[in-house]
Amino acid sequence: MPSKKKPFDVKETMKAAAEIRKGVLRALAAAGSGHIGGSMSLAEMLAVLYTDVLNIDSSVPDMPERDYVVLSKGHCGPALYSTLAYKGYFPAEELLTLNKGGTNLPSHCDRLKTTGIDISTGSLGQGISLATGVAMGKKLQGIPGTVYVIVGDGELQEGQNWEALMFIAHHKLSNIVVIVDNNGRQLDGYTADICAEEDLKAKFEAFGFEAVRADGHDVRALYDAFCAASECGKPAAVICDTVKGHGCSLSEIDGFNHYMPVSPEDAEAAIAEIDRRLEVAYEHIA
Amino acid sequence: MSILLDNFAPDTVEMRQAYCDAMIREATANEKIMVIDADVSHSVGTGRFYEAFPDRAINCGIMEAHAVGMSAGMSATGLIPFFHAFGIFATRRVFDQIFISCAYQKLNVKIIGADPGVTAATNGGTHMPFEDLGLMRLIPGATIIEPADATMYGQIVHDMASNYGIYYLRTSRRKTVRIYRDGVKFETGKAxxxxxxxxxxxxxxxxxxxxxxxxxxxxxxxxxxxxxxxxxxxxxxxxxxxxxxxxxxxxxxxxxxxxxxxxxxxxxxxxxxxxxxxxxxxxxxxxxxxxxxxxxxxxxxxxxxxxxxxxxxxxxxxxxxxxx
Missing domain, CATH: 3.40.50.920 (Rossmann fold)
Incomplete structure (x- = not known):
């Protein structure tokens, strides 16, 4: 059974996911374009982590015993920035500086620029190793806290990931959770067409992980899965089945949605759509 | 008195033994120091460190890319990892990991590349780094050291551990010609x-x-x-x-x-x-x-x-x- 680290409020977390998406749209509209597909598929994962799971304090962002998040798919920085703004790490207006010269919010996550970013990422395939180092450093020094590392399914084509997984299993690291944003797509198309990964759960299990699949857009399922993963006492992975671009019709397209132009009008319409969808979803819960 | 010996002759100890001695001394005084290997511990001579500090040495296996990234993550928690491999694997093979996982985000990793250039000798062309200095010089902020003999290892290791940032130590592991007297002063960046x-x-x-x-x-x-x-x-x-x-x-x-x-x-x-x-x-x-x-x-x-x-x-x- 998952622990009740914090009282779980489905509506509150769904609202957080909606706000994260809205922040992404505002940021991308201000920038004119950006990595929308992979940012949108992350919204529920980040909402659950930052609203319900992580031991963090935005007023003490470098608290040593904090839980860490490593967004290995670093190009989805806008989703993490939107989350951090929502959680009060910096003012929401700062999202409008995305990718502008001198900004603290570059396209890819940068620990030296952005309050609340623990590890810089952007060169795919390196995040699990970095997260493993943080987890190992915590373990060796007796520092509490879990490291949550989010990778894309396409990103798992990079070989270094599998080196890291083998290492985590060998060292029986239980203070790290690997989260896969399994949206089935990569920049150039569908992962199944480019280099199919087949059964990721079986692959993780073969590497010695406790692996589960979860609906990556169901906050309750994600909450249960993340809590179980962090408490299972073994190397753990949560494979989150998602839809690239999920959340608004602007990015829910079969065509290229890895990186899209976003106009202010696009963003306004998408934000209104997200609000409408949230209301409908609330009615289903009630 | 000259800093140089009167007569130059091959050292009585291998470079790797002198290096490991220096690491053990430094790690005794600095509990943050970690040794990270990628399956050439036996070759680069870190073996006795594992006996001295079994909890502070990790042999990752043959996975240099992960070893470098893991070292970077460790350093984010305050530890000071020293990553060891043959020079080609310590630099060329993992250039992007050193660049992005370590240097770009200003983490604190020390990289030791053994067997520079022709000292790789009978391992041959696949193991002979002629380009590691060039690669590492391209990394902003990196410090690069290649000592002439083992005399200054103690000071070099102390310097690497004491100063935050990316260091590359390029060093032979075999007996080399000893030129310096004991006590010669090493200062980073001072010829x-x-x-x-x-x-x-x-x-x-x-x-x-x-x-x-x-x-x-x-x-x-x-x-x-x-x-x-x-x-x-x-x-x-x-x-x-x-x-x-x-x-x-x-x-x-x-x-x-x-x-x-x-x-x-x-x-x-x-x-x-x-x-x-x-x-x-x-x-x-x-x-x-x-x-x-x-x-x-x-x-x-x-x-x-x-x-x-x-x-x-x-x-x-x-x-x-x-x-x-």
Whole structure:
């Protein structure tokens, strides 16, 4: 059974996911374009982590015993920035500086620029190793806290990931959770067409992980899965089945949605759509 | 008293043993130091560290990319990882991991590349780094050290552990010719002048420092007075020493166990071009991959010898005052 680290409020977390998406749209509209597909598929994962799971304090962002998040798919920085703004790490207006010269919010996550970013990422395939180092450093020094590392399914084509997984299993690291944003797509198309990964759960299990699949857009399922993963006492992975671009019709397209132009009008319409969808979803819960 | 020994002879201990001794001493005083290996612990000589500090040494297995990334993550929690591999695997194979996972985000990882250049000897071309210095010089903020012998290991390791940032230590693991007396002072970024001279300056690093000393004797027999500098720190380069050599001698020969592009020769050329152009001749490996053989054979094969330094010194002196 998952622990009740914090009282779980489905509506509150769904609202957080909606706000994260809205922040992404505002940021991308201000920038004119950006990595929308992979940012949108992350919204529920980040909402659950930052609203319900992580031991963090935005007023003490470098608290040593904090839980860490490593967004290995670093190009989805806008989703993490939107989350951090929502959680009060910096003012929401700062999202409008995305990718502008001198900004603290570059396209890819940068620990030296952005309050609340623990590890810089952007060169795919390196995040699990970095997260493993943080987890190992915590373990060796007796520092509490879990490291949550989010990778894309396409990103798992990079070989270094599998080196890291083998290492985590060998060292029986239980203070790290690997989260896969399994949206089935990569920049150039569908992962199944480019280099199919087949059964990721079986692959993780073969590497010695406790692996589960979860609906990556169901906050309750994600909450249960993340809590179980962090408490299972073994190397753990949560494979989150998602839809690239999920959340608004602007990015829910079969065509290229890895990186899209976003106009202010696009963003306004998408934000209104997200609000409408949230209301409908609330009615289903009630 | 000279900082140099009266007689130069192969050291009684291997470089790797001296290195490991230095690491154990430093780690005794600094509990943050970690040793990270990628399955060549036996070769690079960190084995006794595992006995001394079993909880502070991790052999990752044959996964250099992960080992570097993991080291970077560890350093984010305050530990000081020293990652060891053969030079090619410590740099070329993991260049992006060093660049992005370590240096770009200003983490604190120390990289030790064993078997530089021809010291890889019988491991041959696949294991012979002639380009590691060039690669590492391209990393903003990195510090690069290649000592001539094992004398200064204690100070070097202390310096690496005490100063935050990316270090690359390029070092042979075998017995090397001992040139320094005990107690010689090592200072990062400060070249050591072994001999003064006014006709030409020989600027060398690593195993080529001993060749430079021998070249000085060859030149002296011909009435040429050569200054000899041990440029143990390639980055940050001791520009004052380089420019001083340019001003005082008017001609410079560089000598490195590395490609003539990218390493010490390039660094010296850049420095004099920026501030005080004089003729520079480079001794190094030109447009070649490594090969198999004894170190002695390979030094002759690639002209990494005192004779070649002396030959190029004379060419360089001839060029003085001519159109550069």
């Amino acid at each position: 050591i002048q072994l001999y003064d001279g006014s006709d030409v300056a020989i600027i060398a690093c690593g195993i080529m420092v001993y060749e430079a000393i021998k070249a000085r004797d060859l030149l002296k027999a011909e009435g040429i007075d050569a200054r000899v500098l041990d440029m143990h720190t390639l980055k940050p380069l001791d520009k004052a020493a380089v420019i001083g050599a340019a001003v005082d001698c008017g001609a410079i020969v560089t000598a490195e166990n590395h490609n003539a592009v990218g390493g010490l020769g390039s660094a010296v050329c850049e420095a004099v071009a920026d501030e005080y152009p004089v003729p520079v001749e480079r001794v190094g490996v030109f447009e070649s991959f490594g090969e198999v053989g004894t170190q002695d054979f390979l030094q002759k094969r690639f002209k990494l010898t005192a004779e070649e330094i002396a030959r190029k010194a004379k060419i360089c002196i001839e060029r003085k005052g001519k159109r550069l």
